[in-house]
Amino acid sequence: MGEPPGYRPSAWVHLLHQLPRADFQLRPVPSDFAPQEQEYQQALLLVAALAGLGLGLSLILIAAYLIRVCCCRPLEPPGTKSPPPGGGCVTWSCIAALLVSCAGIGIGFYGNSETSDGVAQLSSALLHANHTLNAIDHLVLETVERLGEAVRTELTTLEEVLTQRTELVAATRGARRQAEAVAQQLRGLAFWQGVPLSPLQVAEDVSYVEEYRWLAYVLLLLLELLVCLFTLLGLAKQSKWLVIVMTVMSLVVLVLSWGSLGLEAATAVGLSDFCTNPDNFILNLTQEETGLDSDILNYYFLCNQAVSNPFQQRLTLSQRALASIHSQLQGLEREAVPQFPSAQKPLLSLEETLNVTEGNFHQLVALLHCRGLHKDYGSALRGLCEDTLEGLLFLLLFSLLSAGALATALCSLPRAWALFPPSDDYDDTDDDDPFNPQESKRFVQWQSSI
Amino acid sequence: MGEPPGYRPSAWVHLLHQLPRADFQLRPVPSDFAPQEQEYQQALLLVAALAGLGLGLSLILIAAYLIRVCCCRPLEPPGTKSPPPGGGCVTWSCIAALLVSCAGIGIGFYGNSETSDGVAQLSSALLHANHTLNAIDHLVLETVERLGEAVRTELTTLEEVLTQRTELVAATRGARRQAEAVAQQLRGLAFWQGVPLSPLQVAEDVSYVEEYRWLAYVLLLLLELLVCLFTLLGLAKQSKWLVIVMTVMSLVVLVLSWGSLGLEAATAVGLSDFCTNPDNFILNLTQEETGLDSDILNYYFLCNQAVSNPFQQRLTLSQRALASIHSQLQGLEREAVPQFPSAQKPLLSLEETLNVTEGNFHQLVALLHCRGLHKDYGSALRGLCEDTLEGLLFLLLFSLLSAGALATALCSLPRAWALFPPSDDYDDTDDDDPFNPQESKRFVQWQSSI
Numbered sequence: 100m101g102e103p104p105g106y107r108p109s110a111w112v113h114l115l116h117q118l119p120r121a122d123f124q125l126r127p128v129p130s131d132f133a134p135q136e137q138e139y140q141q142a143l144l145l146v147a148a149l150a151g152l153g154l155g156l157s158l159i160l161i162a163a164y165l166i167r168v169c170c171c172r173p174l175e176p177p178g179t180k181s182p183p184p185g186g187g188c189v190t191w192s193c194i195a196a197l198l199v200s201c202a203g204i205g206i207g208f209y210g211n212s213e214t215s216d217g218v219a220q221l222s223s224a225l226l227h228a229n230h231t232l233n234a235i236d237h238l239v240l241e242t243v244e245r246l247g248e249a250v251r252t253e254l255t256t257l258e259e260v261l262t263q264r265t266e267l268v269a270a271t272r273g274a275r276r277q278a279e280a281v282a283q284q285l286r287g288l289a290f291w292q293g294v295p296l297s298p299l300q301v302a303e304d305v306s307y308v309e310e311y312r313w314l315a316y317v318l319l320l321l322l323e324l325l326v327c328l329f330t331l332l333g334l335a336k337q338s339k340w341l342v343i344v345m346t347v348m349s350l351v352v353l354v355l356s357w358g359s360l361g362l363e364a365a366t367a368v369g370l371s372d373f374c375t376n377p378d379n380f381i382l383n384l385t386q387e388e389t390g391l392d393s394d395i396l397n398y399y400f401l402c403n404q405a406v407s408n409p410f411q412q413r414l415t416l417s418q419r420a421l422a423s424i425h426s427q428l429q430g431l432e433r434e435a436v437p438q439f440p441s442a443q444k445p446l447l448s449l450e451e452t453l454n455v456t457e458g459n460f461h462q463l464v465a466l467l468h469c470r471g472l473h474k475d476y477g478s479a480l481r482g483l484c485e486d487t488l489e490g491l492l493f494l495l496l497f498s499l500l501s502a503g504a505l506a507t508a509l510c511s512l513p514r515a516w517a518l519f520p521p522s523d524d525y526d527d528t529d530d531d532d533p534f535n536p537q538e539s540k541r542f543v544q545w546q547s548s549i
Numbered sequence: 550m551g552e553p554p555g556y557r558p559s560a561w562v563h564l565l566h567q568l569p570r571a572d573f574q575l576r577p578v579p580s581d582f583a584p585q586e587q588e589y590q591q592a593l594l595l596v597a598a599l600a601g602l603g604l605g606l607s608l609i610l611i612a613a614y615l616i617r618v619c620c621c622r623p624l625e626p627p628g629t630k631s632p633p634p635g636g637g638c639v640t641w642s643c644i645a646a647l648l649v650s651c652a653g654i655g656i657g658f659y660g661n662s663e664t665s666d667g668v669a670q671l672s673s674a675l676l677h678a679n680h681t682l683n684a685i686d687h688l689v690l691e692t693v694e695r696l697g698e699a700v701r702t703e704l705t706t707l708e709e710v711l712t713q714r715t716e717l718v719a720a721t722r723g724a725r726r727q728a729e730a731v732a733q734q735l736r737g738l739a740f741w742q743g744v745p746l747s748p749l750q751v752a753e754d755v756s757y758v759e760e761y762r763w764l765a766y767v768l769l770l771l772l773e774l775l776v777c778l779f780t781l782l783g784l785a786k787q788s789k790w791l792v793i794v795m796t797v798m799s800l801v802v803l804v805l806s807w808g809s810l811g812l813e814a815a816t817a818v819g820l821s822d823f824c825t826n827p828d829n830f831i832l833n834l835t836q837e838e839t840g841l842d843s844d845i846l847n848y849y850f851l852c853n854q855a856v857s858n859p860f861q862q863r864l865t866l867s868q869r870a871l872a873s874i875h876s877q878l879q880g881l882e883r884e885a886v887p888q889f890p891s892a893q894k895p896l897l898s899l900e901e902t903l904n905v906t907e908g909n910f911h912q913l914v915a916l917l918h919c920r921g922l923h924k925d926y927g928s929a930l931r932g933l934c935e936d937t938l939e940g941l942l943f944l945l946l947f948s949l950l951s952a953g954a955l956a957t958a959l960c961s962l963p964r965a966w967a968l969f970p971p972s973d974d975y976d977d978t979d980d981d982d983p984f985n986p987q988e989s990k991r992f993v994q995w996q997s998s999i
Contacts, residue, residue: 205655422872464911465918
């Protein structure tokens, strides 16, 4: 019959999974997902620490560059006709860096939305699984109650009516025994009853965390966008104080970018390890959390021809008992109704109950089959390991682009700013008038540096 | 038990569905999705035609503006110290328009990817439904063949072995009749056999069309991005020929943007009508294409408590027949094996077949239940009516932004270009040298116009 299209690890998962990992003593650590082991935690922390290293290196480089520029080649006093050579390059590289940063912001918005989509898919799959599990419990409860009610009322009435013919009473008692057996077997099918793990709770927790992650990224992206726009404005208006404030803000955003890069890299590496072989980890975790039999969990998490349905026997026994009740009721209808017309009503009511129970039974067979729950599992994995991982990689690209662009901007901004004319009364002049002679002179001077 | 979380029309669907529609004679047309009706087609064409009207209007406005600028207020010959008033506004508005256009391109990329995601979800749901339908056919075929094989071999052998005791032969014949009845009932369950509609084919067609749509949009977006970048470059470098070429390209992209806007608007309006009440349309269409009973289609497309399982009776009868075969086989084993040891082997083999058939039967019950196929239907609808519609609205926003931005750019570019100095030998001078006196003079003149 072939398995339904399920989850397959993507090329990104394989690629990230093959990167070497090491603990704090730089001893190699296996790439299997084991978040509870100290070495593995150290390996992920080391990945995050690489971003800290990158931040430190870029800060040192920026500082070294600026010190070299300031001390070794002092700038000519601004306002002279000939600006220092390379001044144009400085402003252009600053603008190019800000444009790269803006492109990175676009990528970041896309990655953030993609990550969010993946987590939403995970939540939705968990909600669907929760619905299925609750439906099983509910259906079992309803069917068992209905059967119990039939045994208490109709079958008792029938026994009282047929009390004169012992073989008919025996048949009725047989039907009662079978009905009790069906109820007993069905009760065993509500496997999720009393399990302390609620997929609904997990979905809510995941959505809650994701909401704040999403918001934090949107704020970071907006902050960087504002920094870019105001820096461009400061450059265009030659406003010293704006450029200084934006230089400081760029430094803050640079630190935040490297920080988010570290978090994203560690998460992406951990996620790739998880996604390479999620079944074992999830199986063990669910078994610990729920205490369910491993054959039930294997059935739902693997759902292939090799794993047999652990409810098969209970279902078959219920099915046979239902068929046997049916034939006993038909026998009673044939034998008893001509002699005891008052038996007709409870018999019809019993057949109605039997029909409903058979309908519920078919629904229960469908709900218990691994297909539905396994599809939710596959959908959750695809959300986490495809969309979310892809989104994380886009966010990683955003962080890298913005870290590089902001470092370039931080190198260029102080130099561009040094080229501005030293006008403290700038804000007092009419800066909308391009024909203001002072303004024109300043324009010539700044623009000739481009 | 409650229904599983299904499809609900979104606010956008309601909003678009409430817009008034009219045919070519401007008579109001109901908003129900009826693509086969001429009035409805006309209403959609009219929506698309509105974009043509917009294109015409914006072209007329651009032409009128440029004619007014050229003829009524002739520009002073460039090269004089005082550029015409408003020159700065022209260049800045051109740059602002191009930046808006770039932002629109980002939105367009997002919308294109979102639309593509929605269609991918639709395809994936169709593939999953195809898998389920094929699995049902396959399982029925396999089970019926297995039963037929058992009837031909083991039951015949058993009859031959037990030929001396007529009551046992009668029981064997009873089991044979029941097995044939089960096979007969099961054959009726393969409802998709011989149906001319293949969800796989539909999914492939949809993916094929979507691939080209996606590619066309990516090319349009890249074209617009290139036009923006080269226009900015032309403005920065004051290259006349580049700005002229980019003005022509802007005109082309403006026409393409209005064209895509018309297509998107018509598609979004049609999709909103479809998405407001998709069940009826899909039900009628599927019934026409497949010729299946409406109760089967209702069961799968609606899948709520009000619609009963159309296979319920067949399933119950098969189940009872299977239980009856089981009890007959048990009777035979009790009665016949002590007397005819050679009956043991075919009986064990028959019980094995019966167990497998019961397992297959439970799988079939699960596959036939509306839950799985209805979930695919809901997932396809969500893909089409949430992701795809949202993506289309983003594409619409992109088209609107770029149409507006390009119209502004087309108004400004010829004016900005007229402000450039008339240097045919531009390319011969050293344009990297900001201290070239001629260059400086030109810079002053252009920049003072900003």
